Amino acid sequence: MSSSELLDRSGQQAPEPPRGLWHHRDFRRLWAGQTVSLLGSRVTELALPVTAIMLLDAGPAQLGLLNSAQYLPVLCVTLFAGVLADRVRRRPLLIAANLGRASILTAVPLLAWLGGLGVWALCAVAFATGVLTALFDVAYQAYVPSLVAKEQLVEGNSKLQASRSVAETAGQGLGGTLIQALTAPVAILVDCAGYLFSAVMLLRIRTPETPPVRPDGARSSIRKEIAAGLRMTLHSRLLRVIMLHASWYNLLWDIVLVVFPLYGIRELHLGPAGLGVIIAVGSLGAFGGALSAGPLGARLGVGRTMVLGMVVASAATLLLPLAPGSGSGTGHLLLGAGYVLNGFGIAVFNIHSITLRQATVPAELIGRVSATFRFLTWAVIPLGGLLGGLLAAAVGPRAALAVTAGGLTAGALVFLCSRTAVRS
Template sequence: MTLVQVRRDSLLRHPGFRQLFAGDSASQLGTFVGMTAIPLLAAVTLAATPFEMGLLTTAETLGFLLIGLPAGVWVDRLRKRSLMLAADLVRAGLLLSIPIAWWAGVLTMAQVLVIVLLTSFATVFFDVSYQAYLPALVGRERLLEGNAKLQGVQSCAQIAGPSVAGVLVQFLGAASTVVLTGAGYLVSALCLWRIRTAEQRPPRTGHERLVPQMLEGLRFVVADRPLRAIVACTATANMFSAAAQAVEVLFLTRTAGLSPAEVGMLLAVAGVGGIGAALCAGPIVRWFGQARSIWLLPLLTWPGGLLVPLAGRGWGLVLAGFGLALTGFGVILYNIAQVSYRQAITPDRLLGRMNASVRFVVWGAMPLGGLLGGALGEGLGLTGALWVAMAGQMAGALWVVCSPLRRMRDLPVAGKEAPETALPTA
């Protein structure tokens, strides 16, 4: 008898989803290790300036701005699992080159920026394929459960990854710790390769030109009023979150005086709230209603980010940790509700382009946020920049609070499976 009894109808009994779940666990752990180790490598080992840290944050997500829209068209034309597997292998090779260059004594900040930028291109294809693949793998009726379980994995990794990274950086060095990130992507690729659920090749639509197909995905997103508000909210929050990320590690190490291990432990606290959200997402979303969850939960939880600039020794550290946990709780619930809605209303043939169009906007805002954070760090100082970034992230919720979602309890999913021509005019 196992310690955890899996329900008879649980998706963890689904062979394909179980492999996706295992691969995602390894990939997410490696990702969060890298998200802590690489900024520490830049800030502590390579002595990066605030502006260079802003460039690093920009490079992490610039791929979504540069190739996000055409990537959606290509994803809709090809098998998603094959694209995800190839993206994992490319990311593993790129990131494993960082410790190799460090051991050879030739690693520079410029090399790190180029490697992170190229990795972001591979991440575009993986993420767009990933969200388009889940409905085909588990069915639309089980999207809420599937997204909740995968968000739970992300939250667990958000706890374990920074904690592990902080300790390993303390004892092995930041560059050597990046090995774990590359290894996570290799394990993810192996699990994807082992999925035996058949995936049909997407049919040809007859009009294969790139630009019209990109515009078709954008029109679908713009035509739905709740989806427009969701995209604007997420883009605003992501931009200021990236601005905070650009100065956060510098603030915690130089202003708050924390060690790499303490930085890792503090950043991991956000995952505690995320795990709680993933475990109770279904009951909470059903109780509040999906529309209400999208606007009310951010309004109640995202202000916790305003406690992060109080980080320091003693009670300051406790308050910052509580703020991160509260914000993490709200972000995960928001993501589960809005991603499930996006996947449910979108026809199969448009899933890749819809996801790419949304990510083009919401992740494309993050490179701008990284530059903004670097500029604010140079102009206002690390503490002032962090205050502005956290306030801006909280204000992103106003898009959904002031939208038609505020007058709804549940989202009108019924009848939204029609093609884009049946959608209301923007």
């Protein structure tokens, strides 16, 4: 499927002529709000553990608990969020989620000021904001197709991915500066302001959103609606192939996330700053991928471009275990190239994977299908972290990275041979 073939299934006229999304006033509002809120979120990702370490003297076990509290909502509420996103209009959900997250996060500086902040309170805040983030992310992907024309989905998803890449690169640096200047709890207020700004931008959108239509005119139970999303995802050969390979990538990439810091610090002697720089350049690669996804899709087709992205992202990890241990420039070059190419490829894959779901799934099911996809592809991530620790302990960080890179590349080659994905 080429990007020009992503036609509006309903036959309705697009909200604005497809002149490019720079001219789409409501998309610009959505994009601006999301960009600012993503920057704020990166601040909080750093500020929560720093608050736990510096103010509460938290140990490794408590930090692990805090990290789990942030990701547990993905497994607990994502499928229910998909049902809700298909039952009601999505823009009010997005606004409510932003306002809710802003309100909840104010508890951290408030409790710190009152002297009542503890690790369990931080975990509760992390879990509650995680619930609303899970709801926001599902409703967000389902909302975009109602705002822009189908032939603009690649461009829209590329711009949104570019914002995410910039936020991941700049947000950590911004977070460190704000934490140094304001203290970690107060820095979290910047995230609150970002969510409020995003809510205001969503409120200013004027494109009407069609209320959800039930094909049978009735509302079934939550269990049956979740099952419908699962069936749609698993019975579609295209969606099933994409989901399986995304899950395989997430499983093995989480091993890389666990093992690479050990490898970089203990074997390559990069130091924390050098390690951070190497990881950060991956976001620069992702930004380049976001800019290139549209032109590549127009030239090669959405399916071929998506597969190409996965192959590049996976094969790039083969460079990581090749770095010499002397801290040489060659080693830094190999590591940087690996992360840049990985970021580039996975951004291209994600943009076209999301576009295919948005363009091929019926509007009344897109929330549940997005939720199912997210649930099944993220459920493997905790297992990847566990496997990474065991593998590094058994064979060492460098060998663990080599085995993982081989598994990623093999999976990508299987994906390349999948006619279903290539011809989509």
